[in-house]
Amino acid sequence: xxxxxxxxxxxxxxxxxxxxxxxxxxxxxxxxxxxxxxxxxxxxxxxxxxxxx
Amino acid sequence: xxxxxxxxxxxxxxxxxxxxxxxxxxxxxxxxxxxxxxxxxxxxxxxxxxxxxxxxxxxxxxxxxxxxxxxxxxxxxxxxxxxxxxxxxxxxxxxxxxxxxxxxxxxxxxxxxxxxxxxxxxxxxxxxxxxxxxxxxxxxxxxxxxxxxxxxxxxxxxxxxxxxxxxxxxxxxxxxxxxxxxxxxxxxxxxxxxxxxxxxxxxxxxxxxxxxxxxxxxxxxxxxxxxxxxxxxxxxxxxxxxxxxxxxxxxxxxxxxxxxxxxxxxxxxxxxxxxxxxxxxxxxxxxxxxxxxxxxxxxxxxxxxxxxxxxxxxxxxxxxxxxxxxxxxxxxxxxxxxxxxxxxxxxxxxxxxxxxxxxxxxxxxxxxxxxxxxxxxxxxxxxxxxxxxxxxxxxxxxxxxxxxxxxxxxxxxxxxxxxxxxxxxxxxxxxxxxxxxxxxxxxxxxxxxxxxxxxxxxxxxxxxxxxxxxxxxxxxxxxxxxxxxxxxxxxxxxxxxxxxxxxxxxxxxxxxxxxxxxxxxxxxxxxxxxxxxxxxxxxxxxxxxxxxxxxxxxxxxxxxxxxxxxxxxxxxxxxxxxxxxxxxxxxxxxxxxxxxxxxxxxxxxxxxxxxxxxxxxxxxxxxxxxxxxxxxxxxxxxxxxxxxxxxxxxxxxxxxxxxxxxxxxxxxxxxxxxxxxxxxxxxxxxxxxxxxxxxxxxxxxxxxxxxxx
Numbered sequence: 057x058x059x060x061x062x063x064x065x066x067x068x069x070x071x072x073x074x075x076x077x078x079x080x081x082x083x084x085x086x087x088x089x090x091x092x093x094x095x096x097x098x099x100x101x102x103x104x105x106x107x108x109x
Numbered sequence: 110x111x112x113x114x115x116x117x118x119x120x121x122x123x124x125x126x127x128x129x130x131x132x133x134x135x136x137x138x139x140x141x142x143x144x145x146x147x148x149x150x151x152x153x154x155x156x157x158x159x160x161x162x163x164x165x166x167x168x169x170x171x172x173x174x175x176x177x178x179x180x181x182x183x184x185x186x187x188x189x190x191x192x193x194x195x196x197x198x199x200x201x202x203x204x205x206x207x208x209x210x211x212x213x214x215x216x217x218x219x220x221x222x223x224x225x226x227x228x229x230x231x232x233x234x235x236x237x238x239x240x241x242x243x244x245x246x247x248x249x250x251x252x253x254x255x256x257x258x259x260x261x262x263x264x265x266x267x268x269x270x271x272x273x274x275x276x277x278x279x280x281x282x283x284x285x286x287x288x289x290x291x292x293x294x295x296x297x298x299x300x301x302x303x304x305x306x307x308x309x310x311x312x313x314x315x316x317x318x319x320x321x322x323x324x325x326x327x328x329x330x331x332x333x334x335x336x337x338x339x340x341x342x343x344x345x346x347x348x349x350x351x352x353x354x355x356x357x358x359x360x361x362x363x364x365x366x367x368x369x370x371x372x373x374x375x376x377x378x379x380x381x382x383x384x385x386x387x388x389x390x391x392x393x394x395x396x397x398x399x400x401x402x403x404x405x406x407x408x409x410x411x412x413x414x415x416x417x418x419x420x421x422x423x424x425x426x427x428x429x430x431x432x433x434x435x436x437x438x439x440x441x442x443x444x445x446x447x448x449x450x451x452x453x454x455x456x457x458x459x460x461x462x463x464x465x466x467x468x469x470x471x472x473x474x475x476x477x478x479x480x481x482x483x484x485x486x487x488x489x490x491x492x493x494x495x496x497x498x499x500x501x502x503x504x505x506x507x508x509x510x511x512x513x514x515x516x517x518x519x520x521x522x523x524x525x526x527x528x529x530x531x532x533x534x535x536x537x538x539x540x541x542x543x544x545x546x547x548x549x550x551x552x553x554x555x556x557x558x559x560x561x562x563x564x565x566x567x568x569x570x571x572x573x574x575x576x577x578x579x580x581x582x583x584x585x586x587x588x589x590x591x592x593x594x595x596x597x598x599x600x601x602x603x604x605x606x607x608x609x610x611x612x613x614x615x616x617x618x619x620x621x622x623x624x625x626x627x628x629x630x631x632x633x634x635x636x637x638x639x640x641x642x643x644x645x646x647x648x649x650x651x652x653x654x655x656x657x658x659x660x661x662x663x664x665x666x667x668x669x670x671x672x673x674x675x676x677x678x679x680x681x682x683x684x685x686x687x688x689x690x691x692x693x694x695x696x697x698x699x700x701x702x703x704x705x706x707x708x709x710x711x712x713x714x715x716x717x718x719x720x721x722x723x724x725x726x727x728x729x730x731x732x733x734x735x736x737x738x739x740x741x742x743x744x745x746x747x748x749x750x751x752x753x754x755x756x757x758x759x760x761x762x763x764x765x766x767x768x769x770x771x772x773x774x775x776x777x778x779x780x781x782x783x784x785x786x787x788x789x790x791x792x793x794x795x796x797x798x799x800x801x802x803x804x805x806x807x808x809x810x811x812x813x814x815x816x817x818x
Contacts, residue, residue, distance in 0.1 A: 076361075076621045077726045080655075083353070083357055084357075085574065086680060086747070087349070087354065090351065091347075091350050099345045102266060102345050103341035104341060104343075105262070106188075106191075106192065106331075106336055107335075107339075108194075108262075
């Protein structure tokens with residue numbers, strides 16, 4: 057199945073779809089990196105926001 | 110630290126709740142009527158205004174934009190004020206937003222039955238209403254972002270991000286998909302044609318689901334679910350991760366609505382890949398919602414609000430698993446155009462949007478009336494009626510969808526279709542349609558139980574229109590939360606930066622998908638024999654649009670043997686280059702009409718339109734007797750030709766001056782033909798234009814045997 061998709065994609069401008077996948081990948085890794093390095097205290101405080109009222 | 114006193118606006122929340130409930134009843138009632146029409150066509154009442162093609166968009170618009178829309182605004186305005194510790198930015202904007210939105214809904218309720226429609230699904234309203242929607246939407250956005258800017262709480266809780274994403278993305282989608290060239294106050298042509306229009310439409314359509322039915326509700330879930338169960342969300346990390354990935358991924362997935370169509374293969378593949386990836390962020394949201402209930406399931410047993418939320422979030426999980434599966438080409442080949450899609454949509458709409466809305470209303474109303482819910486047992490009754498209603502709706506529709514998909518594709522050993530008459534496959538699923546209407550009626554009756562309960566609740570208390578609150582003013586100096594600083598925190602306390610960033614993230618996917626389609630003409634092979642419509646055919650096409658034929662008939666033959674055998678040569682992208690708007694459709698309640706041209710004599714169409722059962726015994730198609738009675742309005746023919754030329758359709762210069770005469774000549778020929786076949790009709794009747802269009806459809810390449818260049 058994946059082979060078929062990749063073959064279909066190769067027809068359009070070189071690298072266009074690869075570029076879009078890289079854009080997504082970089083974005084995704086960035087977000088994962090953020091969540092894993094996030095400060096515990098900060099997350100705890102944010103979680104409690106709905107209960108302040 | 111200075112403590113400031115202010116108050117929350119609860120009246121606007123109450124107003125939106127009332128509007129949501131009233132329009133919810135209307136929208137669902139129209140849905141039930143449409144459902145009954147599909148097995149009992151007499152329920153069309155032989156009137157133009159109540160025929161299926163016109164009330165189907167009325168139903169979808171009413172439940173999406175009126176019921177769900179008003180519920181979103183109620184839920185957002187209640188939680189926004191409390192999460193920002195500020196009253197709404199402007200009372201004037203709040204009221205402008207409320208009344209403006211209700212007027213738009215009323216305008217839709219009048220114009221759709223009158224047949225004023227762009228025919229683009231979930232974007233049917235004509236251009237003046239489109240402009241009004243844009244204005245009111247901007248008022249909502251200014252009011253929301255204004256409130257966030259004057260907040261007394263430094264950090265924006267995750268719910269607010271979802272609200273912001275909703276506002277900006279819906280604005281972008283609405284504007285891009287509504288670029289039309291007006292002919293009159295009630296008629297316009299899409300600037301996009303054929304394949305491009307299809308791609309823009311489903312980029313819009315898919316993301317209307319994403320950013321009108323999903324992101325606002327996820328935001329609401331992140332506020333109301335923790336509040337109702339009185340414990341924080343399961344994982345704030347997960348909420349950040351799934352927010353960004355969800356808004357980033359959703360926007361790419363639209364082309365999965367067009368698999369096996371004439372859309373270029375690469376765009377289809379892009380849609381499939383990103384649709385599969387969408388499972389991850391969608392389930393991130395569902396898991397976060399359900400796990401917030403961890404260790405509190407005893408509360409779910411006692412608290413009807415939590416029951417609604419638990420089943421609502423579960424329905425979201427089911428629908429968002431099914432969506433990616435449906436976007437696999439092999440599954441889509443069977444499911445597309447069938448009732449399976451209707452079942453899928455309603456799992457989301459009734460389960461996720463419906464139940465979440467009900468749970469939210471049961472929670473808010475006692476709060477803003479300073480009282481307790483009138484009856485928990487009635488709320489429980491409502492929960493069970495609506496949950497069972499969803500099952501009675503969805504299960505028969507799945508069954509029906511599988512049945513249709515299989516019957517359409519079944520061959521005899523001799524190599525001919527087992528069910529060559531499409532009508533057989535329609536009649537086979539009638540019992541399922543009857544059951545579905547019962548499920549829908551159950552769901553609707555549950556709403557009446559809720560109305561009684563909420564009215565009683567309100568009567569037992571008094572509306573706290575301006576709820577007093579106090580909070581310290583926002584400090585000028587920012588003291589970071591936690592021990593050290595992270596970049597995401599910086600975005601979160603700068604709402605405008607955050608909003609811009611959200612737009613950028615959303616646009617990346619949209620641009621990557623759409624730019625090549627718009628700019629590269631070579632994506633569409635031109636076919637020399639494909640010519641613009643004659644003036645009469647163009648008028649006929651506009652009647653086809655007015656009557657909402659596209660609601661039941663596709664114009665897209667997929668490249669399967671089962672389809673080419675049944676309908677003829679599969680559809681080519683180059684055949685649609687003059688179609689402003691495209692009319693591919695998304696559902697086959699009746700057969701595909703791409704190659705209907707020349708298949709039957711004119712008199713067959715005449716009889717079939719006046720009484721479908723005369724030609725197809727047992728047909729559930731509504732009758733269109735008014736087409737034979739009403740005169741065709743030809744006063745706008747020249748304007749239409751001119752508008753089409755502006756959009757790039759190659760009518761010769763000066764053709765608009767002779768268009769009227771051309772139209773008449775063709776009409777007289779068809780009328781003479783009908784008279785010869787024993788049905789005397791005057792050439793100036795609407796049905797003549799309709800027949801002209803039907804007889805033209807798909808014939809361009811039949812004549813020439815696909816002269817592609």
